[in-house]
Amino acid sequence: MSQKNLHRLFNPRHIAVIGASAQPGKIGNTLLKNLAAAGFSGTLLPVNPKYSTINGLTCLPSVSDLEMGVDLAIIATPINSVVDIVSECVERKVGSAIIVSTGGKEVGEEGREIENTILQVARRGHLRIVGPNCMGIIRPGVHLNASFATEMPELGNMAFVSQSGAICSAILDLALKEHIGFSHFVSIGSMLDVNMGDMIDFLGNDPQVKSILLYMESLSNFRKFMSAARSVSRIKPIIVLKSGRSAAGARASSSHTGAMAGEDAVYDAAFKRAGIVRVDTIEELFDCAELMAKQPLPRGSRLAILTNSGGPGVMATDTLAHFGHEPAILDTATIHDLDTFLPSFWSRSNPIDILGDATPERFGKALEICLGSKNIDGILVILTPQVMTKPIAVAKMVVTAIKGHRHPIFACWMGGKAIWQSLQILNSAGIPTYETPERAVRAFLYMVEYSRGLELLLEIPPKRIPFMAFDQAKAQKLITAIPTGGVASEMDSNAILAAYGFPVMSTKVATTEAKAIDIARELGYPLVMKLSSPDITYKTDVGGVQLDLRCDTDVSEAYSHIMASANRHQPDARLAGVMIQPYVARPDYEILLGARRDANFGPIILFGMGGIYTEVLHDRALGLPPMNRLLARRLMQETKAFTLLQGYRNRPNADLEQLEEMITRLSQLLIDFPEIAELDMNPVLIKDGNAIVANSRILISPVRVASPLHLVIAPYPDEDESHIISTGGRRILVRPVKPEDAHLIVDLFNVLSPKTIYHRFFGHIKELQPEMLVRFTQIDYDREVALVAMDEDADTDTILGVARIIGDADGKTGEFAVLVGDAWQGEGIGAKLLGNCLKVAEKQGFKTVFGIALQENRGMSALGRKLGFEIQHSSNAGEYELTIQLGGNQTVSND
Known part of the structure; x- marks a missing residue:
C-alpha cells in the first residue's frame, strides 16, 4: 500500500472524528478537544447521529455524509461497529484512519476475526490504518494531536513509535518534565496495517527526523522491517527498546544450537545486522537518542x-x-x-x-x-x-x-x-x-x-572470492528421503554437509562387534567409537562415546560398553550400532557451527565454543543468512573463541579463511533448504589450523514457504543471471550486483571518460567515495534491481556496464540509471542491461520506472526510445525525463 497515504495520515488537512461526543470524559470528546486545543488549522468534522453540533462544530450523522477525500478518520466507536465504518470510509475515499477502539486480537479469536475483516475492507480502498487499540498520533510541528493524550510535547527532531499505550503515557509525562521534544509521537497499537517497517520507511524519508525511537513488544512482517531498517539506519540512528529479554521467552529445542539461540538472542542478532542500537531501559532510550540527535x-x-x-x-x-x-x-x-x-x-x-x-x-x-x-x-x-x-x-x-x-x-x-x-x-x-x-x-x-x-x-568485503561448488541435487535427494519431522542419521547428515563442501570426518557404521573390528582394521588406529541412535541426541550423556581406541581389544570393549550403557540409560531407544571415525588426538580447538529455524526470522546461524562445554561456557554469536565472508568474519569476532582461534600461547592459529568459507557454505545450505529446522556441527575439530566436522545432526520439519521467502533478508537472486551477446559479438554474463563487486566498480569508474562521468553523475567527480561504493554494491534485492555486465572472454573479472532501478518504499515506483564504459559503448550493452532490469522489476511488482538525463546526453534518449520509454522535458532546465509503465499489457523489449 502507498506511502502517499501515510503522508495524509501525518499531514492531514481534513479530519473526521467518528464517535465524537459532547459528553466530557468520553474518548470521542477528548479527541475532538485535543485536536482543537493543539491549534489544528485544518477542517474538523465530528460524526455522530446523536448530535447536530459539538463544541460549535456541525456534527454529521454518518460517515456517508462526509465530503469525498477526507485525509484522516479517527474512529472511537466499539470494535463491532468498525467494519461498517471502515467500509463507508473506503466508499468516501478517506485516506487514512486511526482506530483507538479496543477488543481486537488482544481479546481472542473473535477479535482477531474482526481485525482481519477490517483489513480486507480497508485494502480495497488503500485506506491506511494505525491501530486498533492505540492512543493515536501527535505531531507538534503541525499542531496535530490526534490522540487522547491531553498534553502536547515540545517540538524536537526525535520520532517515537510505541506498541504500548501505557508506555506512551509514561514517556509523554517524562518528556514534559524533561523538556524532551518530538517530531512524531506514534502509538501504533496492534499494527493491523501500519507496522514498524512502514514507520521506519516513512520517518527515514522525513528530513525533520534525526533519530527514530521504537518501543517494541513484537513484530509483524519481519522481512519488511529488516529491509526498512537496513536502509534507514545508514542515514539516521534507530534505537529500540524491546521488552521480553527473559529466558522464559526462549523456545524449547532438542539441539545445542536451539538451546543457545533463544528468541531474544535472535532479536539481538537481527538488530545488529540491521544497524539498530538496542537499549535496556526507557531512560537509556532517551539519553541515547538525545545525544545522537544533537x-x-x-x-x-x-x-x-x-x-x-x-x-x-x-x-x-x-x-x-x-x-x-x-x-x-x-x-x-x-x-x-x-x-x-x-x-x-x-x-x-x-x-x-x-x-x-x-x-x-x-x-x-x-x-x-x-x-x-x-x-x-x-x-x-x-x-x-x-x-x-x-x-x-x-x-x-x-x-x-x-x-x-x-x-x-x-x-x-x-x-x-x-x-x-x-x-x-x-x-x-x-x-x-x-x-x-x-x-x-x-x-x-x-x-x-x-x-x-x-x-x-559501510565496510567493503575483500576482493578475492574463491569459487564454491555445491551439489544441490545430491543434498536434495538425501533431505527428501528423511521423514518429515525426523532426524537424519549422522551418516546422512555428514553426506548432506559433504555435498555442500564441508570437510567431514570419514565415518563408517558397524552393527556388530565383529564388523566394528573389521572397520577398525580398515581405517587404522587410533579411532573414536560413537553410538548410532535416532532417539539419543547427546551421546556423551549416556556413555555413548569412546575415544582413543588403539587395538582390536579396545574396539571390542568399547562396543560392549556403549551398547550396555545406552540400554541402561534409555532402554526403549532404537540402537542402530556404532559409528567409527579416526581419532584426532588433542585438537587445538573445538567449535560449534550450527543453525536453527526461528518462527519469525527464519534460519539463524550459530558459531561458538564447541565440545562438551558448549552450553556451560555459552560463548556464541548468532547471524542471519545470507552471509558472505565479511559477515562470517564479524560473526566469529563476536565470540571469545575468536581470540583463541587467532593463536594462543603454544597453540597455532586456526585457518580463519576456512572457517569463513564454512559459515558461508552453511548460509547457502540454509538458503537452499528451508526444511532444515535444526543443524549441529559439534564439535568441529581444529588441528594444526585445519577444521573438520567430527559430529553432525540435522532435523527436518515442514515449512510453509519456498526458498527464498523463508528468509528475512533477500539473498542473491541466481535466477536473474543470464547470458547475452553484444552487437560486437562479445559474450557477456549479466548478473545481479554483489557486495564483493566494489573493487570491480572502481576499475570500471577508472576507465570512464570525463564526459561519461558527467552524464551519469550530473557533475565531475574524481573518485568513488566508500559510501558511494557501498550504496552501489550492497543491494537490498527486495527493493532494488542492480545488474552488471561481465565480459566472459576477459582474462580477469571485468565489469563492462551497470544498470539499476532503485525502488521507493512501496516497491511500485523506481528510478533507473545505466552506465557503460567508453570502450564498450555502441555494442547495445546498455540497452540489454536496462532491458533485463525492467524485466526483473516487472516480476517484482514495479509499476512505473523513470529516469532523468541531461539534454546533451543523446545516447540516453536513443536508448529510452528503443526500450519504449516516454520522453518529456523535465521541470529542471537542461534535463529530460524518461518514463515507462510496467505490468498489464506493457511488454519490455531489449531487442
Whole structure:
C-alpha cells in the first residue's frame, strides 16, 4: 500500500472524528478537544447521529455524509461497529484512519476475526490504518494531536513509535518534565496495517527526523522491517527498546544450537545486522537518542572526562570499564599543554580533574586543549557545585569553546536548583545533559555502538572470492528421503554437509562387534567409537562415546560398553550400532557451527565454543543468512573463541579463511533448504589450523514457504543471471550486483571518460567515495534491481556496464540509471542491461520506472526510445525525463 497515504495520515488537512461526543470524559470528546486545543488549522468534522453540533462544530450523522477525500478518520466507536465504518470510509475515499477502539486480537479469536475483516475492507480502498487499540498520533510541528493524550510535547527532531499505550503515557509525562521534544509521537497499537517497517520507511524519508525511537513488544512482517531498517539506519540512528529479554521467552529445542539461540538472542542478532542500537531501559532510550540527535558521531570510544571533582570522574571511569572500555590516554603534548595553566597537583591523567576551585576560564581552556587532541573521540564535562563554582558561567564557557569543533560533547551537571539555569543554556546550545556520570557514559557508548555498526554496514568485503561448488541435487535427494519431522542419521547428515563442501570426518557404521573390528582394521588406529541412535541426541550423556581406541581389544570393549550403557540409560531407544571415525588426538580447538529455524526470522546461524562445554561456557554469536565472508568474519569476532582461534600461547592459529568459507557454505545450505529446522556441527575439530566436522545432526520439519521467502533478508537472486551477446559479438554474463563487486566498480569508474562521468553523475567527480561504493554494491534485492555486465572472454573479472532501478518504499515506483564504459559503448550493452532490469522489476511488482538525463546526453534518449520509454522535458532546465509503465499489457523489449 502507498506511502502517499501515510503522508495524509501525518499531514492531514481534513479530519473526521467518528464517535465524537459532547459528553466530557468520553474518548470521542477528548479527541475532538485535543485536536482543537493543539491549534489544528485544518477542517474538523465530528460524526455522530446523536448530535447536530459539538463544541460549535456541525456534527454529521454518518460517515456517508462526509465530503469525498477526507485525509484522516479517527474512529472511537466499539470494535463491532468498525467494519461498517471502515467500509463507508473506503466508499468516501478517506485516506487514512486511526482506530483507538479496543477488543481486537488482544481479546481472542473473535477479535482477531474482526481485525482481519477490517483489513480486507480497508485494502480495497488503500485506506491506511494505525491501530486498533492505540492512543493515536501527535505531531507538534503541525499542531496535530490526534490522540487522547491531553498534553502536547515540545517540538524536537526525535520520532517515537510505541506498541504500548501505557508506555506512551509514561514517556509523554517524562518528556514534559524533561523538556524532551518530538517530531512524531506514534502509538501504533496492534499494527493491523501500519507496522514498524512502514514507520521506519516513512520517518527515514522525513528530513525533520534525526533519530527514530521504537518501543517494541513484537513484530509483524519481519522481512519488511529488516529491509526498512537496513536502509534507514545508514542515514539516521534507530534505537529500540524491546521488552521480553527473559529466558522464559526462549523456545524449547532438542539441539545445542536451539538451546543457545533463544528468541531474544535472535532479536539481538537481527538488530545488529540491521544497524539498530538496542537499549535496556526507557531512560537509556532517551539519553541515547538525545545525544545522537544533537551531537556528531564519534570516531571511536576514546572518551575524555573533564571534571572539577574526582569522585564523579571515577564513577564515569568505572562505567567505561564495566562495558569493556578505558578512558582516552592523554598524549604527552596534551599533558604538557594542561600543565601550563592547571595547578601542579591536577590529576595529570584521564579523568582530567581540574580541581574544585576551577574557574569558568579553567574549564574553557582545558576543554579547548582536549578538543585539539587527536587521541580523543568525545568529551564528557562533569560539574559539581562547589563553593567557588559558577555553573552558569561554566556553561557559557563550554558553549563558546565547542564552536567549530566536531567532537561529540556532552555534560553531567550534578545537583538541583543551583544548576537549573546552566542546564537550560547547555541544552539550548545542543549539548545533551545528564544527571549522573553513569547515564552520560552509557549514552556515549551506545553512540559508539551505532557508529561502529554504521562503519560495519559501510565496510567493503575483500576482493578475492574463491569459487564454491555445491551439489544441490545430491543434498536434495538425501533431505527428501528423511521423514518429515525426523532426524537424519549422522551418516546422512555428514553426506548432506559433504555435498555442500564441508570437510567431514570419514565415518563408517558397524552393527556388530565383529564388523566394528573389521572397520577398525580398515581405517587404522587410533579411532573414536560413537553410538548410532535416532532417539539419543547427546551421546556423551549416556556413555555413548569412546575415544582413543588403539587395538582390536579396545574396539571390542568399547562396543560392549556403549551398547550396555545406552540400554541402561534409555532402554526403549532404537540402537542402530556404532559409528567409527579416526581419532584426532588433542585438537587445538573445538567449535560449534550450527543453525536453527526461528518462527519469525527464519534460519539463524550459530558459531561458538564447541565440545562438551558448549552450553556451560555459552560463548556464541548468532547471524542471519545470507552471509558472505565479511559477515562470517564479524560473526566469529563476536565470540571469545575468536581470540583463541587467532593463536594462543603454544597453540597455532586456526585457518580463519576456512572457517569463513564454512559459515558461508552453511548460509547457502540454509538458503537452499528451508526444511532444515535444526543443524549441529559439534564439535568441529581444529588441528594444526585445519577444521573438520567430527559430529553432525540435522532435523527436518515442514515449512510453509519456498526458498527464498523463508528468509528475512533477500539473498542473491541466481535466477536473474543470464547470458547475452553484444552487437560486437562479445559474450557477456549479466548478473545481479554483489557486495564483493566494489573493487570491480572502481576499475570500471577508472576507465570512464570525463564526459561519461558527467552524464551519469550530473557533475565531475574524481573518485568513488566508500559510501558511494557501498550504496552501489550492497543491494537490498527486495527493493532494488542492480545488474552488471561481465565480459566472459576477459582474462580477469571485468565489469563492462551497470544498470539499476532503485525502488521507493512501496516497491511500485523506481528510478533507473545505466552506465557503460567508453570502450564498450555502441555494442547495445546498455540497452540489454536496462532491458533485463525492467524485466526483473516487472516480476517484482514495479509499476512505473523513470529516469532523468541531461539534454546533451543523446545516447540516453536513443536508448529510452528503443526500450519504449516516454520522453518529456523535465521541470529542471537542461534535463529530460524518461518514463515507462510496467505490468498489464506493457511488454519490455531489449531487442
